[in-house]
Amino acid sequence: xxxxxxxxxxxxxxxxxxxxxxxxxxxxxxxxxxxxxxxxxxxxxxxxxxxxxxxxxxxxxxxxxxxxxxxxxxxxxxxxxxxxxxxxxxxxxxxxxxxxxxxxxxxxxxxxxxxxxxxxxxxxxxxxxxxxxxxxxxxxxxxxxxxxxxxxxxxxxxxxxxxxxxxxxxxxxxxxxxxxxxxxxxxxxxxxxxxxxxxxxxxxxxxxxxxxxxxxxxxxxxxxxxxxxxxxxxxxxxxxxxxxxx
Amino acid sequence: xxxxxxxxxxxxxxxxxxxxxxxxxxxxxxxxxxxxxxxxxxxxxxxxxxxxxxxxxxxxxxxxxxxxxxxxxxxxxx
Ligand SMILES: NC(=O)c1ccc[n+]([C@@H]2O[C@H](COP(=O)([O-])OP(=O)(O)OC[C@H]3O[C@@H](n4cnc5c(N)ncnc54)[C@H](O)[C@@H]3O)[C@@H](O)[C@H]2O)c1
Numbered sequence: 650x651x652x653x654x655x656x657x658x659x660x661x662x663x664x665x666x667x668x669x670x671x672x673x674x675x676x677x678x679x680x681x682x683x684x685x686x687x688x689x690x691x692x693x694x695x696x697x698x699x700x701x702x703x704x705x706x707x708x709x710x711x712x713x714x715x716x717x718x719x720x721x722x723x724x725x726x727x728x729x730x731x732x733x734x735x736x737x738x739x740x741x742x743x744x745x746x747x748x749x750x751x752x753x754x755x756x757x758x759x760x761x762x763x764x765x766x767x768x769x770x771x772x773x774x775x776x777x778x779x780x781x782x783x784x785x786x787x788x789x790x791x792x793x794x795x796x797x798x799x800x801x802x803x804x805x806x807x808x809x810x811x812x813x814x815x816x817x818x819x820x821x822x823x824x825x826x827x828x829x830x831x832x833x834x835x836x837x838x839x840x841x842x843x844x845x846x847x848x849x850x851x852x853x854x855x856x857x858x859x860x861x862x863x864x865x866x867x868x869x870x871x872x873x874x875x876x877x878x879x880x881x882x883x884x885x886x887x888x889x890x891x892x893x894x895x
Numbered sequence: 896x897x898x899x900x901x902x903x904x905x906x907x908x909x910x911x912x913x914x915x916x917x918x919x920x921x922x923x924x925x926x927x928x929x930x931x932x933x934x935x936x937x938x939x940x941x942x943x944x945x946x947x948x949x950x951x952x953x954x955x956x957x958x959x960x961x962x963x964x965x966x967x968x969x970x971x972x973x
Contacts, residue, residue: 744932747939796932844935846951 653878657682661875662730664714664767665737667694669836670786673864674734674871679703681872686727688714689737714763724770732782732875733771735764735808742797742844753800760804765811777824784874785812785828789890792830797844805830809886816884825883827874832890834862859891896945896968904944905960908936919961937963945971 661678665671666687672694675685679702687702689695692711699709710726712719714737739759743752764785771777790798791805808828815826833839833853845853854861870887873879898919906914911928923929934954941947941963947970949963957963 742935744935744939746936747943797935843938843948843950846955848955849951 652681654872654876655682656732656872656875659731659875660684660686660728661732661734662686662688662727662771663734663736664688664764665786666698666709667691669838670831670834670864670867671734671736672698674736674868676701676703677865677868677872678875679707681876683732683875684728686710686730688712688723690714714767715758717766720763720767720770723767724774724776727771727776729778730771730776730781731778732784733768733777734784734786734871734875735767736784736786737763738786738804738838740798740838740841741800742842743800744797745799748800753803756800756804757807760801761807761811764808768815777819779822779824780880781822781824782875782879783812783815783819783824783826784871785809785826787812787828787830787886789830789832789888793832793894795844812886813884820883823880825874825879827879827882827885827887829867829870829874830886830888831862831867832893833857834864834867836864857891857893858895862889862891896964896971898964901964901967902960904940905937905963908933908940917960919959919964921960922958923960923963924958941967947971 656678661683663671663675663685666675667689675687675698679685684706685702687695687698687709690713695709695711710723737759739756741752741756785808787808788805790802791809794802812826812828902917903914906912906917909928912926938949938954941949945967947967953966
């Protein structure tokens with residue numbers, strides 16, 4: 650069957666694969682033919698994911714992406730990759746007057762430093778195939794900041810910045826680099842946002858003509874960016890907002 | 896838990912309101928400069944000073960400083 654978005658024959662590494670967007674993307678990628686390399690801190694979550702993947706040849710690695718030793722081990726053991734989804738991330742709701750270096754470090758180390766260090770290892774080990782695609786999880790929050798989301802916004806803006814450096818430096822090998830910037834997607838991460846009350850959630854959702862997003866919506870965008878259908882797209886930020894900024 | 900100290904910390908989240916103007920009975924939402932940012936700051940203060948995480952629901956249902964004080968008191972053993 651004709652399918653320009655097929656990932657047949659491609660191997661895609663996905664971080665944050667145990668939950669939310671990373672999990673949905675892992676499952677959807679397997680359905681369109683990819684072999685998935687699932688990575689997450691949460692070993693139990695990975696074990697629950699693996700049987701949900703369609704097809705053969707998927708593997709998983711449990712470990713902390715902020716630990717240099719784990720990144721080395723991971724890069725040595727993974728097969729050559731056609732795509733990397735840098736999806737693992739954490740949030741934070743500290744208003745500016747309460748920001749500490751510790752809080753900055755916690756968010757930056759997962760959202761920004763870990764993807765950079767992982768890609769460095771993968772590139773050194775020559776594990777990213779010619780024509781490969783890197784997909785970064787930024788956030789609409791990089792541009793539209795709510796109170797308390799300053800550190801998070803800074804981390805996601807930084808992701809957009811460095812994403813373009815990979816696009817520029819790796820284009821000679823036809824490796825592409827893009828980011829996705831969603832607004833509100835229903836996942837576990839939202840339950841860690843203690844700045845929004847139940848009543849407020851309803852108000853928030855009312856601002857989205859197309860409702861809150863689902864992890865599937867982001868998964869489909871990622872599949873497009875991993876597929877050969879997007880071979881002319883690099884250095885771009887894809888915004889997804891359910892029509893809430895019209 | 897020291898009431899005076901709590902009111903002092905609460906007041907520090909405002910720019911133009913002094914601790915002397917506040918009591919446990921004060922309806923903080925009626926204070927002119929009250930805002931969602933100050934609400935978030937009160938929550939951050941409770942985390943920093945008392946190690947207590949207030950949920951957004953708890954914060955939204957609180958009206959008097961005593962409401963917040965009592966939640967923190969119930970959740971802490973300080
Ligand atoms: N949910 C949203 O509304 C939304 C919106 C915009 C962007 N995002 C971004 O999408 C990404 C995924 O978000 P989600 O909502 O699916 O979150 P989630 O909390 O459901 O999943 C995040 C996963 O990352 C893993 N992880 C965290 N730190 C790790 C580490 N150090 N090492 C290995 N794994 C680690 C967690 O174990 C978890 O399984 C994040 O980068 C987030 O910032 C989410």
